[in-house]
Amino acid sequence: MGKGLLVNYVASPTRESALNLAVGRVLLGLTALWKLFSYEFDGVAQWPAALFETDRHAAFYLGEPHLALLPGEVALAALALVGFTLGLRLGLSSFASALLLAHLSALHYVPSNAGSTWLPFIYGIVLFGVYRQHDRFSFDAWWARRRRGAESGSEPELVDMAALRWMLVVTALIYVFTGVSKLLRSGLAWATPESLALLLHHETVMYLVDMPWAAQLLIDQPAALWVSVIATLVFECGFLVAVLLRAPILPWVLGLGTMHALIWYTMQIFFFDQYLLYLLFVPWDRLLARLAPASDRVRRLTRPISGRPGETDAPE
Amino acid sequence: MVHPQTQLLVFVLFFGVSALAIAVPRWRFARRAFTWVFVTLLLWFGLTGDMAWPFFGWHLYAYEGKTDLTFYEVRLADDAGRELRLDARAAPPTMSTPLTRIGDRMAHLEPERAAPIAAFLVDRAGDYRQRVEREGIARRPWWQFPPHQSGYRWTRDRLTGLGPFRELRVYRIEATFSPDGREVLERREQLAARFVVTPEGGEERGAGDG
Numbered sequence: 001m002g003k004g005l006l007v008n009y010v011a012s013p014t015r016e017s018a019l020n021l022a023v024g025r026v027l028l029g030l031t032a033l034w035k036l037f038s039y040e041f042d043g044v045a046q047w048p049a050a051l052f053e054t055d056r057h058a059a060f061y062l063g064e065p066h067l068a069l070l071p072g073e074v075a076l077a078a079l080a081l082v083g084f085t086l087g088l089r090l091g092l093s094s095f096a097s098a099l100l101l102a103h104l105s106a107l108h109y110v111p112s113n114a115g116s117t118w119l120p121f122i123y124g125i126v127l128f129g130v131y132r133q134h135d136r137f138s139f140d141a142w143w144a145r146r147r148r149g150a151e152s153g154s155e156p157e158l159v160d161m162a163a164l165r166w167m168l169v170v171t172a173l174i175y176v177f178t179g180v181s182k183l184l185r186s187g188l189a190w191a192t193p194e195s196l197a198l199l200l201h202h203e204t205v206m207y208l209v210d211m212p213w214a215a216q217l218l219i220d221q222p223a224a225l226w227v228s229v230i231a232t233l234v235f236e237c238g239f240l241v242a243v244l245l246r247a248p249i250l251p252w253v254l255g256l257g258t259m260h261a262l263i264w265y266t267m268q269i270f271f272f273d274q275y276l277l278y279l280l281f282v283p284w285d286r287l288l289a290r291l292a293p294a295s296d297r298v299r300r301l302t303r304p305i306s307g308r309p310g311e312t313d314a315p316e
Numbered sequence: 317m318v319h320p321q322t323q324l325l326v327f328v329l330f331f332g333v334s335a336l337a338i339a340v341p342r343w344r345f346a347r348r349a350f351t352w353v354f355v356t357l358l359l360w361f362g363l364t365g366d367m368a369w370p371f372f373g374w375h376l377y378a379y380e381g382k383t384d385l386t387f388y389e390v391r392l393a394d395d396a397g398r399e400l401r402l403d404a405r406a407a408p409p410t411m412s413t414p415l416t417r418i419g420d421r422m423a424h425l426e427p428e429r430a431a432p433i434a435a436f437l438v439d440r441a442g443d444y445r446q447r448v449e450r451e452g453i454a455r456r457p458w459w460q461f462p463p464h465q466s467g468y469r470w471t472r473d474r475l476t477g478l479g480p481f482r483e484l485r486v487y488r489i490e491a492t493f494s495p496d497g498r499e500v501l502e503r504r505e506q507l508a509a510r511f512v513v514t515p516e517g518g519e520e521r522g523a524g525d526g
Contacts, residue, residue, distance in 0.1 A: 038461035043408030046440075048432040051418070054425060057369065059320040091338045099331055106369040111418070112409040114464045116372050123354075123370075129338045130350060170358065174374055177362035181375035184363075189380040197497025198381025205491055205500065206387050207412035207467040219498055268466035 004248045006281045009165035011246035014158035016303050019285040021128075022087070022137035024164050028124045029085025031276045032101065035118065036078055039108060045070040047111050060106040070107070077101055084125060087138020094129025098122045117273045120174065124167050124280070131163040137301075164280060168249070171277050172240035175256065179236025191233055193225030203267045214265035228262070235259060253278050318368045326368035329353060385491045388419035388508065392441050394479035402484075403470040405454055406444035407437055412467035423486045423508035434484040434511030441481050449475060484511045 007020070045067045052061035061067075077100035083093030101122050109115030128135065135141060136159065182190040189195060197219045204211040211219075218224050235255040242252050257275060264270040289302040318326075330353060336343075337350035357371050365373035390402040404415045422430040447454050448470045456463065486509040492502040 035461050038459075040408040046436070047407070048436045050425075050429045050432045051421075054421060054429060056317050056320075056323075056367070059323050060369065091341075095331075095335055095338050098334065102327070102331070102370045108409060109369075111407070111414060112411055113414045113417075114409065114411065116374075117464065119370055119372055126334045126338070130334070130341060130347070132338075133341055173358060173362065177374035178376050178378075180363065181365055181373070181378040182380075185365075185375065185378040186380040190378075192380070194496055195380040198383065198493055199377060199497075200381075201493055201497045201500070202381060202385050205385065205503075206389075206416060207465070209468055270462055270464055270466070272462040272464070 004250055004283075006248075006250045006253055006278070007164075007283050008243060008246060008249045009161050009168050009281070010243050012161070013165055014160055015285060016158060017285050017301060018134060018136035018159045019288065019301050020283065021135045021159070021161060021163060023282075023284040024124075024167070024280045025087060025128050025135060025138070026085055027276065027279055028121055028128065029081050029097075031273070032097065032118075032121050032125065033078060033081050033085070035121070035273075036074060036081065036101075036104075039114070041070055041074045041104060041108065044108055044111060052107070052110055055110045057106050057110050060103060061110075070104075073100060073104060077104060084128070087132075087135060087140055090132040090135065090138050090140050091129055094125050094132070098125045098129070101125070117271065120167075120171060120273070120277055123170050124163075124277075127163045127166045127170075131160075131166075134160050134162060167277075167280055168243055169240070171280075172243045175236045176240045179233055182233065182236075191229045193222045193229065196225050196229050200266055203269075208268060212266055212268060214262070215267065218266055231255065232259060249281065253281070318366050323368045326357060326371060330357060330370060381497060383493045383495055385493070387416050387489055388423055389487045389489055390415055390419040390422075390437065391485045391487060392438065392481040393483040393485055395482050396479060398478050399485065400470075400474060400478060401468060402437065402441060403444065403448075403468060405469060407440040411463070411465040413465060419486045422511075423488065427509075427511075430509065431511055435513050438481050438484050438511075438513040445470070445475055445481070448472060482513060484513065485509070 049061075049064050049067075052058060052067075055061070066073075077097060080093050080096035080100060083089055084097045101118055105115040105118035105122070107115075108118075132138065132140070186195070200215045200219060201211070204215065218228065235252060239249070239252040239256060242249055257278065260271050260274055285302040288298055292298040333346075333350045333353045336346040340346050357368075360366075361368060361371040362374055365375035365378070367373050391399045392402055393399045402415065404410045404412050410418065418433070422433055444454065449472060452472055453469065485507060488506045488508040490502075490504045490506075491500055493499065494501055
């Protein structure tokens with residue numbers, strides 16, 4: 001199964017148990033629900049029609065009566081997400097969740113940039129719907145087994161982690177886009193200490209009052225600025241390369257996580273969502289096996305095939 | 317900007333193949349069509365920087381920092397002309413960055429289209445102001461998803477001495493920085509749009525629960 005603290009699902013396309021898929025589905029579903037209730041859609045509904053009608057997303061605006069009913073659409077999305085989280089009618093609940101969230105986030109994007117942070121979750125929900133046949137711990141799968149009277153052991157040996165593999169590639173690809181776009185639009189001019197110092201200062205002038213202490217610290221140290229610009233490009237572009245080359249992903253995730261924290265401290269912008277996406281790649285099956293190696297139930301959840309309790313991982 | 321018809325096409329195409337792949341997951345063609353469409357659209361929009369929901373360009377901070385900066389700032393003014401920058405928290409879910417985008421748009425729209433947006437913002441600002449004056453700083457509920465942007469915020473001090481908000485003003489601001497980005501060399505402001513909001517029925521507050 002590999003020993004990394006995070007799983008590169010391109011390197012390890014299968015696992016002995018479907019537990020990580022179930023945890024991934026629950027993580028996506030609960031995060032989406034959390035975002036859904038935090039995102040002030042009632043606030044969206046109060047903005048005047050003129051803003052929507054003149055926006056690039058005017059096509060998603062269905063008129064003032066619909067806007068008044070937006071809480072209803074949110075409630076439907078929440079219902080679909082609950083089903084998705086439980087793995088209930090996973091085909092329908094994943095599709096409905098994704099569709100509704102895509103529409104809601106498109107409208108949310110009109111008064112707020114944060115609408116774009118929904119997209120990785122929408123992709124994940126669709127992927128978990130498309131590849132739900134592997135999701136053995138979903139309610140649907142459990143129900144089907146119960147109806148069949150199937151016994152464990154009649155399942156195929158290894159579980160294809162397609163949904164998580166795709167999520168890893170998509171997450172890494174998004175970082176590549178942010179990295180490559182800098183080179184495409186600015187070339188190496190982006191990767192200079194002056195450029196970063198100016199960007200930080202712009203941020204303060206436009207959106208803040210005083211420069212954050214961390215930004216000031218950075219601007220005062222050209223060496224720190226150099227490290228920041230180079231590290232940003234390396235981590236944003238390198239993560240996907242590591243994934244596709246089947247290398248361990250932990251150093252890349254740590255680097256990117258640090259980058260997000262630094263962006264928070266220097267620019268007051270926080271992509272907290274990314275940390276939740278990283279959790280998708282934690283080896284929950286191995287974690288559980290380590291915590292309770294002797295438990296029969298845990299053995300069934302983490303290694304239904306081999307049944308060997310919590311030992312160190314078999315070689316690839 | 318991607319044409320609205322193309323936007324709809326992309327949306328329908330993506331959810332169409334998704335529906336197919338979800339409905340008949342064991343049909344290899346459906347799975348393959350989904351994969352190809354998904355990856356192609358991801359790559360197309362990710363590399364061009366265009367946007368057609370649910371696909372995004374992700375070209376964030378792609379331009380190198382320049383010594384010249386132009387942006388729009390939304391401010392409120394009372395009868396005496398005293399001004400205050402608008403705190404984006406007054407009108408959720410907007411934040412500081414999109415608020416400048418909205419200010420930019422208001423400065424370029426026909427007045428009759430921009431006026432309702434201005435009236436809305438002034439109305440929200442009035443309610444939010446009362447909240448800040450009551451609570452000191454408007455705090456988010458503890459359970460809310462962490463905000464994506466913090467930024468400029470109102471405090472009781474900032475609101476002191478201001479009368480009721482009567483106007484919304486959009487300023488076009490041009491700043492020039494030193495090449496090392498450490499100081500602002502020059503800052504010029506120009507009033508780009510002005511909206512006088514008359515209170516209706518003698519009340520500042522709008523009909524909403526605010």
